[in-house]
Amino acid sequence: GAVVSQHPSRVICKSGTSVKIECRSLDFQATTMFWYRQFPKQSLMLMATSNEGSKATYEQGVEKDKFLINHASLTLSTLTVTSAHPEDSSFYICSARDNRISQGRGSPLHFGNGTRLTVT
């Protein structure tokens, strides 16, 4: 159980275009999801916290107008990279916290398998 699916797994786009990445919790509901970014040989950097039915909370230094997050349902959050540039090329990973676990804050997050974005 507790599977998080990301789509697409890889995407190549041209500079100036927008790309949407989907994150779905397949067998549980998640009021809260998180989006991370990872450059090669580096750690995961938290970009934003996505909450169903409300605006996302962005980490310091992350442009909310560039990285649009929509958490439309309890099983789906999307990240749209707008007007992508080569420096946006990275590995984007989402994670979700299972609503079923009452002490949600004390439970591990479940991660998707990431989306490799390449902007040419």
Added chain:
Amino acid sequence: GESVGLHLPTLSVQEGDNSIINCAYSNSASDYFIWYKQESGKGPQFIIDIRSNMDKRQGQRVTVLLNKTVKHLSLQIAATQPGDSAVYFCAERSATDSWGKLQFGAGTQVVVTP
């Protein structure tokens, strides 16, 4: 072998030996810690977790030790196998964060040699 996970160092371990991966954290308010394993091109996989009211927790072939006094966390892997080759990250959660977000450490690359 032993390694400090502050800037993605590499820990080379011979198959069958025990591995020790270290992690330092800085937030005194962190009350929950997790070790994740990440294989190339994949998302992190949960290994083991520990709450701040504990100092040791054991799983299958893995043990996590927490020293809150010096803000140090370690992961011990017994009888390391080739399938253990991956990058290992510690992650922490602050008690003051309402959403329960995780902040990740730098990671350690573990390479298991035959």
